[in-house]
Amino acid sequence: MSILIKNVSKTFGNFVALDRVSLEVPDRVLLALLGPSGSGKTTLLRIIAGLEVADSGNVLYQKEDITDQSARDRKVGFVFQHYALFRHMTVAENIGYGLRVRKTPKAKIRQRVGELLKLIRLEGLQARYPGQLSGGQRQRVALARALAAEPRVLLLDEPFGALDAKVRQDLRQWLRRLHEEIHVSSIFVTHDQEEAFEVADRVVVMNEGRIEQIGTPEQVYDHPATPFVYNFLGNVNLFQSRVVNGKARIGSLEMEVPEGTHPEGQAVMYVRPHLLDIEQQATGADHFRARVKHINRTGPLVKIELMTEWGDFVNVEMSQERFRHLGLKSDLEVFVKPREVRVFSATGRA
Amino acid sequence: MASVNRRVLPGFSLTLGYTVFYLSILVLIPITACFFKAASLSFQEFWHAVWTERARAAYLLTFGAAFVAAIVNLFLGLLLAWVLVRYTFPGKKLVDSLVDLPLALPTAVGGLVYSSLYVQKGWLGQYLVPLGIQGAYSRFAIVLVLVFVGLPFVVRTVQPILEDFDPEAEEASASLGGTRWQTFRNIILPTLYPALITGFALAFARGVGEYGSVVFVSGNMPYKTEIAPILIVARLEEFAYGEATAIAVVLLIISFSMLVLINLLERWSMRYEH
Numbered sequence: 001m002s003i004l005i006k007n008v009s010k011t012f013g014n015f016v017a018l019d020r021v022s023l024e025v026p027d028r029v030l031l032a033l034l035g036p037s038g039s040g041k042t043t044l045l046r047i048i049a050g051l052e053v054a055d056s057g058n059v060l061y062q063k064e065d066i067t068d069q070s071a072r073d074r075k076v077g078f079v080f081q082h083y084a085l086f087r088h089m090t091v092a093e094n095i096g097y098g099l100r101v102r103k104t105p106k107a108k109i110r111q112r113v114g115e116l117l118k119l120i121r122l123e124g125l126q127a128r129y130p131g132q133l134s135g136g137q138r139q140r141v142a143l144a145r146a147l148a149a150e151p152r153v154l155l156l157d158e159p160f161g162a163l164d165a166k167v168r169q170d171l172r173q174w175l176r177r178l179h180e181e182i183h184v185s186s187i188f189v190t191h192d193q194e195e196a197f198e199v200a201d202r203v204v205v206m207n208e209g210r211i212e213q214i215g216t217p218e219q220v221y222d223h224p225a226t227p228f229v230y231n232f233l234g235n236v237n238l239f240q241s242r243v244v245n246g247k248a249r250i251g252s253l254e255m256e257v258p259e260g261t262h263p264e265g266q267a268v269m270y271v272r273p274h275l276l277d278i279e280q281q282a283t284g285a286d287h288f289r290a291r292v293k294h295i296n297r298t299g300p301l302v303k304i305e306l307m308t309e310w311g312d313f314v315n316v317e318m319s320q321e322r323f324r325h326l327g328l329k330s331d332l333e334v335f336v337k338p339r340e341v342r343v344f345s346a347t348g349r350a
Numbered sequence: 351m352a353s354v355n356r357r358v359l360p361g362f363s364l365t366l367g368y369t370v371f372y373l374s375i376l377v378l379i380p381i382t383a384c385f386f387k388a389a390s391l392s393f394q395e396f397w398h399a400v401w402t403e404r405a406r407a408a409y410l411l412t413f414g415a416a417f418v419a420a421i422v423n424l425f426l427g428l429l430l431a432w433v434l435v436r437y438t439f440p441g442k443k444l445v446d447s448l449v450d451l452p453l454a455l456p457t458a459v460g461g462l463v464y465s466s467l468y469v470q471k472g473w474l475g476q477y478l479v480p481l482g483i484q485g486a487y488s489r490f491a492i493v494l495v496l497v498f499v500g501l502p503f504v505v506r507t508v509q510p511i512l513e514d515f516d517p518e519a520e521e522a523s524a525s526l527g528g529t530r531w532q533t534f535r536n537i538i539l540p541t542l543y544p545a546l547i548t549g550f551a552l553a554f555a556r557g558v559g560e561y562g563s564v565v566f567v568s569g570n571m572p573y574k575t576e577i578a579p580i581l582i583v584a585r586l587e588e589f590a591y592g593e594a595t596a597i598a599v600v601l602l603i604i605s606f607s608m609l610v611l612i613n614l615l616e617r618w619s620m621r622y623e624h
Binding site: 051084086 | 537
């Protein structure tokens with residue numbers, strides 16, 4: 001079931017939660033709405049579910065306009081961040097609830113509940129109450145409950161937010177596999193980029209009620225469209241520079257601004273730590289001087305913190321082999337050469 | 351050191367000591383005294399005192415009226431709590447504080463006001479009595495004042511639970527296809543059961559023990575509108591202390607067994623907690 005969102009806006013008092021958002025979710029895709037808190041991602045999800053009413057704009061499933069349909073009639077499966085299981089019902093009653101309220105015959109409910117218990121690997125626990133389950137088990141019951149009535153779309157609000165790291169990791173992979181099995185269009189909200197990249201086919205980055213970028217995880221990570229996306233995805237060095245005649249300058253560094261982006265004047269240069277090369281000798285003008293300040297050798301990559309010639313700190317990552325080859329030590333002066341940069345004008349977009 | 355105290359807050363033995371002490375002085379000793387006094391009668395005398403036709407009518411009326419009033423309060427209280435929690439309207443604070451009034455008002459005042467309102471010449475009675483509704487000096491009158499004195503209990507036990515109710519559970523029900531009524535019936539109401547039962551039990555117990563207001567509205571006609579506490583007073587006025595306490599003991603036993611029953615019901619309604 002494809003979902004189309006057209007020009008949806010929503011305000012809460014003076015706060016603009018969504019500002020003319022449009023988005024198309026193709027059939028059978030697992031899509032992540034990624035953004036910081038307050039970016040409007042949960043509001044968008046709730047509007048798709050019918051739990052919130054948009055001030056303006058339309059929501060369409062397939063080609064049917066369902067903007068004015070209530071949550072009950074939309075046939076969506078919604079998974080809440082804190083599960084929202086019915087405490088006074090057993091696991092089986094919880095899962096069967098959506099079928100029961102739609103007047104499904106008892107035998108059919110029992111059969112479907114059995115299937116879902118198998119799917120979420122909780123056979124034998126159907127008589128338990130939610131209070132007797134672990135967090136991860138509760139989340140799976142919530143998912144089974146949402147899936148029971150065969151929803152047209154599955155919506156998940158920070159589905160793993162309240163779980164500890166290990167369980168979260170397991171559930172992510174499980175959700176991925178589950179999606180491959182059942183193929184229902186799914187949208188999940190997260191503020192965790194790693195989660196979005198690992199689970200989703202498609203990532204939508206949101207900020208302040210607007211969509212910043214839509215793309216596959218690779219597209220979004222490798223080619224961030226806006227300074228916000230660069231920043232939000234983390235691990236990036238910012239250099240305040242000046243662009244003159246298509247060349248960005250800072251300190252002794254002079255770099256060609258990539259084709260098609262020519263923000264003359266004050267600009268910010270974004271470089272990822274692994275796209276900075278450290279060398280002992282200077283070659284050309286596309287480098288700057290820096291002094292090694294701190295070295296962290298734990299993990300597969302060596303993380304080095306340097307002080308640039310103009311007094312900023314910059315982070316560089318390199319392989320252990322490269323690090324050994326260079327023989328870097330604290331307080332050593334080196335030359336840093338960016339392999340790839342993005343330049344955005346200091347005031348706005350590229 | 352013989353024992354190590356692992357509790358965070360000290361004073362367990364002290365507080366438990368006080369609890370037992372006060373419970374004894376306030377509850378256990380008077381009740382025991384009651385049983386001892388009743389034991390001064392022979393079984394024959396006891397039976398004769400507590401199982402007359404008049405006494406049986408009084409028990410039935412006492413518990414029956416208290417039960418009916420508590421049932422009315424169950425629905426009324428739920429409705430009031432619902433309105434107070436779910437909606438905002440002008441004067442909400444006032445309504446909220448009015449709920450407690452029956453607790454603060456001497457019940458005799460309540461009884462007097464009710465009887466003067468519902469008598470044949472009263473403000474309401476002049477219209478109701480011709481319709482055959484006897485709001486004073488009748489069993490209906492007793493239920494009416496018991497509803498009044500028991501009103502706060504269900505409201506005050508249900509209100510906090512309703513306030514804490516997770517709105518997401520309601521949304522979950524709606525997104526799963528539940529209608530408003532199904533959501534209320536299947537999701538909200540069951541979580542209120544323990545509070546409703548507690549409120550019911552309190553209102554019921556209050557109704558059984560009520561004396562001050564009932565005296566004024568019931569007319570105290572033996573076999574008809576005489577509740578058991580009034581029967582006790584009648585026996586006392588005849589200086590039949592042993593008989594009076596015997597009736598009290600019967601009331602005590604019935605009340606206690608009903609409270610035990612309600613407690614069991616409450617535990618059942620909370621079976622999913624542990």
